[in-house]
Amino acid sequence: MLKIKDGFMLREIAGTMVVVPLGERVIEFNGLMSLSESGALLWRKLEQGAEIDELVDLILSEYDIDRDTARADIEEFIAALKEKGLLNS
């Protein structure tokens, strides 16, 4: 299961979704990250923990997009989160 690590907060600031590290998380991620609307949707799901298929279903329920494209975009998003060390697995 994919899950966002504890210690990150998703905030909406002036219409922009921004991820902020809290407390000790600044050691590994000293900065901010903005997310698109769909990125924020995925992030919220990932805060609870989710499998890729669940994320694909979530995006398909909200956006008019085909499954293969959705999966490819989500895999890219997950890879970026992993690269930044934001995911537990």
Added chain:
Amino acid sequence: MNMSWGEFTGTLMQKAAELGVPIEGQFELTSRCNLRCNMCYLGRGANDADAIKRERSAQEWIRLAAEARDAGMLYLLLTGGEVFIRNDFREIYEAISKMGFNIMIYTNATMITKDIADWLGHIPPSQVEITLYGASPEAYSYICGSSEAYTKAVQGIDLLLSRDITVSLKTTVVQGNADDFEKIAEFAQKRSIDFGVVNYVSPRREPGNTRPESERLSPEKLAEYEMRVQNYLNKGNRKKTYSVFKADKPSVDVKEYPFYCTSGKCSFWITWDGRMTPCGLMNEPATFPFEKGFDNAWEELQEACCSLPVCTECDECSLQDYCMSCIARLWSETGCYDRPASYLCRHAQSRKALEELGR
């Protein structure tokens, strides 16, 4: 996702300014300081009983931070005075560091001990910005009233760096350290840290024992100093990652507004005794967030800022491109919002004259 820090912040600030979201806050936690810098615009003694009595409590600052967060504050500067002089600074910082801010701390670094560096290293702010007041114990003795403070500042800087805390350095140019620029720049260079110069020294905001006007450089000497700094940096191979002159503040594009910068539009200052103002240089307009709540104070401040008069003489001046005048500096220099300030006018004239000489 891969915007530079400057682009990201600039875009966000512009949006916040357009929407009136208070995205940037400066909490001046105390006016007290362990140093007695002779050009300080604010500082009071470390044990000033009146200041201690009127300071806001840790719980009050923490509650205000939560309110400001809910209103949209993202960038938070903790400053003073000297923040580490507060016995309850840890309590304030630990609570605030979990609220979802990008935090910067201003300090003179002289109170940073191994213990403080260890503690801060576990929950670091985004950045600690340190003012180095000179490059020798002698300079510190003259400017800050303590020769030992130089060694303590250097130790403090190195302790923070050894804990991988992001540090940047600045110096405030005054008569007592103008000759030290190159040495301070080399100090920063050696440690690979960002470096800037506070090139504007403001008169005191509140009554006190320091004398900024007699310690700062004359406008003509300041322009020469700036030229020297530029020439030094232009020699190349030296790290220069952000605008070296702090007084040349980047602005946002907000039409029909008395401030060039973000003050009162998407940023605010809370004084040590609890007033909300647009800028740390100004005593007015002021609103009262601890008494009336953050949202009300912010709304009142925005309205008050919009109605401030603008200096038409400055607006029509041909030296605008050379001038570091703004409404806060006019107020600080003259006590009026709309009167040109002789110090700033002479400085702009000197900048222009030097540029023409160099052509």
